[in-house]
Amino acid sequence: MIIRRSIFSFITAVLTALLLIGANVSAQEPSPLKGKRVLYVWGGWMGHEPDKCRDIFVPWMESEGAAVTVSETLDSYIISDLEKDFDLIVQTWTMGTITGPQAKALEEAVKSGVGLAGWHGGLGDSFRNNTEYQFMVGGQWVAHPGGVIDYRVNIIDKKDPVTKGLTDFAMHSEQYYMHVDPNVKVLATTTFTNEKADWIGGCTIPVAWKKVYGKGRVFYSSLGHVASDFKVPQALEIQKRGIRWAAMSRFEPMEAWKQPVYKGSKKK
Numbered sequence: 080m081i082i083r084r085s086i087f088s089f090i091t092a093v094l095t096a097l098l099l100i101g102a103n104v105s106a107q108e109p110s111p112l113k114g115k116r117v118l119y120v121w122g123g124w125m126g127h128e129p130d131k132c133r134d135i136f137v138p139w140m141e142s143e144g145a146a147v148t149v150s151e152t153l154d155s156y157i158i159s160d161l162e163k164d165f166d167l168i169v170q171t172w173t174m175g176t177i178t179g180p181q182a183k184a185l186e187e188a189v190k191s192g193v194g195l196a197g198w199h200g201g202l203g204d205s206f207r208n209n210t211e212y213q214f215m216v217g218g219q220w221v222a223h224p225g226g227v228i229d230y231r232v233n234i235i236d237k238k239d240p241v242t243k244g245l246t247d248f249a250m251h252s253e254q255y256y257m258h259v260d261p262n263v264k265v266l267a268t269t270t271f272t273n274e275k276a277d278w279i280g281g282c283t284i285p286v287a288w289k290k291v292y293g294k295g296r297v298f299y300s301s302l303g304h305v306a307s308d309f310k311v312p313q314a315l316e317i318q319k320r321g322i323r324w325a326a327m328s329r330f331e332p333m334e335a336w337k338q339p340v341y342k343g344s345k346k347k
């Protein structure tokens with residue numbers, strides 16, 4: 080039984096590796112990041128290792144041809160003319176407080192068509208004092224029952240380029256329970272057990288989604304509690320593809336993003 084299970088895990092690992100190699104080979108055409116101007120803002124609570132994550136994503140974006148400006152201050156939202164100077168903003172800033180002018184500048188930039196991408200608490204638990212910010216992101220972290228645990232991520236959209244070709248996978252990390260805008264286009268989900276909080280057993284919560292805010296594309300994934308979470312190939316691949324998608328915000332027509340959950344909502 081044990082042998083059979085290890086053979087099964089081995090085959091799964093090989094297939095995943097082949098799949099990702101395949102995705103990289105087909106990505107031999109210029110990356111959507113080529114020539115894009117990216118503002119990478121990091122800071123906030125250091126437990127989420129925004130510095131180590133910067134060292135993963137900034138060199139990668141540069142390797143795809145992006146011109147990346149790295150900033151450690153939210154003032155970069157008001158010092159620069161975001162709309163004029165950037166195509167994409169990647170933010171890893173957990174908690175903290177954003178001032179009115181900083182938030183307004185960020186929100187106006189995204190509304191005008193600048194893309195926004197991020198993960199975990201760096202985008203989805205950034206500024207608890209600002210509801211407009213949460214409106215823009217489409218979700219807010221509220222709990223991770225049990226802290227770092229084993230859980231699974233389920234790919235529910237197999238056609239979207241961000242999750243196409245990927246299969247369900249395991250994480251050993253924080254399983255984010257989030258309050259999510261029920262209209263966003265959900266790409267991956269996770270289902271909770273009743274072990275850490277018995278009333279949420281069987282509850283399914285989005286892990287990765289796309290949406291727009293004004294004309295700007297917004298991509299979020301709840302994976303990436305610490306930098307080493309990106310050693311899980313699917314977690315890294317989802318984030319990279321989401322960043323590439325958001326980088327094309329003002330260069331491609333607006334795509335359908337609503338996946339309305341409730342009756343009466345209109346898909347567009």
Ligand SMILES: [Zn+2]
Nearest residue numbers: 127200253304
């Ligand atoms: Zn975390």
